[in-house]
Amino acid sequence: xxxxxxxxxxxxxxxxxxxxxxxxxxxxxxxxxxxxxxxxxxxxxxxxxxxxxxxxxxxxxxxxxxxxxxxxxxxxxxxxxxxxxxxxxxxxxxxxxxxxxxxxxxxxxxxxxxxxxxxxxxxxxxxxxxxxxxxxxx
Amino acid sequence: xxxxxxxxxxxxxxxxxxxxxxxxxxxxxxxxxxxxxxxxxxxxxxxxxxxxxxxxxxxxxxxxxxxxxxxxxxxxxxxxxxxxxxxxxxxxxxxxxxxxxxxxxxxxx
Amino acid sequence: xxxxxxxxxxxxxxxxxxxxxxxxxxxxxxxxxxxxxxxxxxxxxxxxxxxxxxxxxxxxxxxxxxxxxxxxxxxxxxxxxxxxxxxxxxxxxxxxxxxxxxxxxxxxxxxxxxxxxxxxxxxxxxxxxxxxxxxxxxxxxxxxxxxxxxxxxxxxxxxxxxxxxxxxxxxxxxxxxxxxxxxxxxxxxxxxxxxxxxxxxxxxxxxxxxxxxxxxxxxxxxxxxxxxxxxxxxxxxxxxxxxxxxxxxxxxxxxxxxxxxxxxxxxxxxxxxxxxxxxxxxx
Numbered sequence: 001x002x003x004x005x006x007x008x009x010x011x012x013x014x015x016x017x018x019x020x021x022x023x024x025x026x027x028x029x030x031x032x033x034x035x036x037x038x039x040x041x042x043x044x045x046x047x048x049x050x051x052x053x054x055x056x057x058x059x060x061x062x063x064x065x066x067x068x069x070x071x072x073x074x075x076x077x078x079x080x081x082x083x084x085x086x087x088x089x090x091x092x093x094x095x096x097x098x099x100x101x102x103x104x105x106x107x108x109x110x111x112x113x114x115x116x117x118x119x120x121x122x123x124x125x126x127x128x129x130x131x132x133x134x135x136x137x138x
Numbered sequence: 139x140x141x142x143x144x145x146x147x148x149x150x151x152x153x154x155x156x157x158x159x160x161x162x163x164x165x166x167x168x169x170x171x172x173x174x175x176x177x178x179x180x181x182x183x184x185x186x187x188x189x190x191x192x193x194x195x196x197x198x199x200x201x202x203x204x205x206x207x208x209x210x211x212x213x214x215x216x217x218x219x220x221x222x223x224x225x226x227x228x229x230x231x232x233x234x235x236x237x238x239x240x241x242x243x244x245x246x247x
Numbered sequence: 248x249x250x251x252x253x254x255x256x257x258x259x260x261x262x263x264x265x266x267x268x269x270x271x272x273x274x275x276x277x278x279x280x281x282x283x284x285x286x287x288x289x290x291x292x293x294x295x296x297x298x299x300x301x302x303x304x305x306x307x308x309x310x311x312x313x314x315x316x317x318x319x320x321x322x323x324x325x326x327x328x329x330x331x332x333x334x335x336x337x338x339x340x341x342x343x344x345x346x347x348x349x350x351x352x353x354x355x356x357x358x359x360x361x362x363x364x365x366x367x368x369x370x371x372x373x374x375x376x377x378x379x380x381x382x383x384x385x386x387x388x389x390x391x392x393x394x395x396x397x398x399x400x401x402x403x404x405x406x407x408x409x410x411x412x413x414x415x416x417x418x419x420x421x422x423x424x425x426x427x428x429x430x431x432x433x434x435x436x437x438x439x440x441x442x443x444x445x446x447x448x449x450x451x452x453x454x455x456x457x458x459x460x461x462x463x464x465x466x467x468x469x470x471x472x473x474x475x476x477x478x479x480x481x482x483x484x485x486x487x488x489x490x491x492x493x494x495x496x497x498x499x500x501x502x503x504x505x506x507x508x509x510x511x512x513x514x515x516x517x518x519x520x521x522x523x524x525x526x527x528x529x530x
Contacts, residue, residue, distance in 0.1 A: 093199045
């Protein structure tokens with residue numbers, strides 16, 4: 001197989017687009033974060049998001065969030081048609097500020113967790129999940 | 139009320155006072171996202187569980203807002219502190235207005 | 248971008264996905280911390296193309312595997328629970344429930360899944376569990392037969408399977424079942440469809456390899472019915488066969504047809520020695 005220069009250039013651009021697409025800031029996700037934080041800057045650290053690096057099926061992807069001392073944690077799927085996933089609000093008798101659930105991801109994308117701490121500050125983390133589409137629809 | 143909706147919870151039967159325990163919950167529900175097209179080509183209307191809460195003897199443990207991105211048969215696992223003997227109450231809220239609940243007692247020992 | 252370039256790009260992506268996976272993994276499966284499942288064992292003598300038989304569980308990601316290790320985490324158990332209610336519920340003109348004749352499913356159905364499909368003397372044919380259930384409904388209960396791959400019957404098969412978990416699959420292939428077994432074997436090795444693929448091309452020659460982004464298993468059915476993440480429901484053996492044959496771009500046989508019964512008998516026998524695992528969880 002050989003490529004003309006033009007084809008090679010197009011191929012390269014395609015790869016670049018594919019490479020960057022999952023990390024592209026999603027406007028709807030940004031809006032949801034802003035609504036949650038009231039526009040406050042979210043720091044790093046203090047919130048952990050556990051998600052598989054590769055999900056076998058985007059229909060059921062197990063995730064966990066953990067933010068010791070948080071009041072609530074917002075989870076967003078930045079690449080879904082609508083980014084909202086869940087918001088965990090922790091009560092007085094919560095044994096930890098952590099929770100696990102199973103979520104739907106429309107494709108390879110960043111899953112984002114934003115935690116609101118007891119002092120009113122915010123911290124944020126993100127994790128890229130590759131969603132594979134199997135060869136056997138079966 | 140949506141068909142075949144049944145809550146399930148897994149709570150230890152007893153704990154020591156002040157212990158932190160793990161609770162698993164799952165409710166059978168199709169979680170229709172509202173983004174899927176049916177056989178007739180039209181969008182299937184959204185029908186999901188949009189909120190889940192857990193409390194112990196009336197004190198809140200967790201309150202979860204759910205969106206259509208939560209998978210079919212919503213599963214939530216979390217931890218709770220058990221200060222005394224009593225009862226956990228779990229409640230799920232459906233888009234159609236239905237409310238499903240279940241309770242589990244826990245002993246100290 | 249022209250078609251050639253797109254194909255090349257897709258190829259490069261498939262290759263990089265493939266590198267992340269390899270053969271069946273070395274994990275071990277224990278359900279609820281008590282039911283030990285044999286997921287790898289020496290192939291039965293009647294299987295020429297394999298030295299070891301391996302449950303499909305080994306070909307799945309850790310996250311999917313974990314869902315099967317505890318009944319609470321396994322969404323397939325929702326189907327088992329639903330069938331348990333049906334088991335106790337009278338239906339049909341005779342006003343009978345399954346429990347009226349068969350009493351406790353844990354006792355009377357233990358070991359049943361492991362030996363099906365099985366030759367039935369009275370019927371003079373090899374029967375699947377689905378066929379036996381529907382016979383019971385129409386002959387003894389005076390109820391309507393269930394759709395062969397519908398939720399009702401698949402839930403019931405899952406309930407019956409669940410009480411045999413951990414027992415070795417031991418399907419008889421000799422005597423009166425021999426003829427149908429040979430027919431199933433022939434189907435297994437016959438290429439079908441526009442893609443000209445036989446069952447063996449993927450599940451015997453290429454298990455452990457990637458078919459696009461899917462990790463090919465041996466196509467064992469000891470874990471059926473299986474809850475698939477893809478469609479979030481329990482799937483029956485014949486529904487899966489149908490999907491598989493359709494993927495070769497062939498006209499498929501109908502669920503419940505003699506051809507699929509023969510194929511089920513043959514494929515089940517390839518897993519003799521593995522544990523009954525249904526309801527399992529797959530992608």
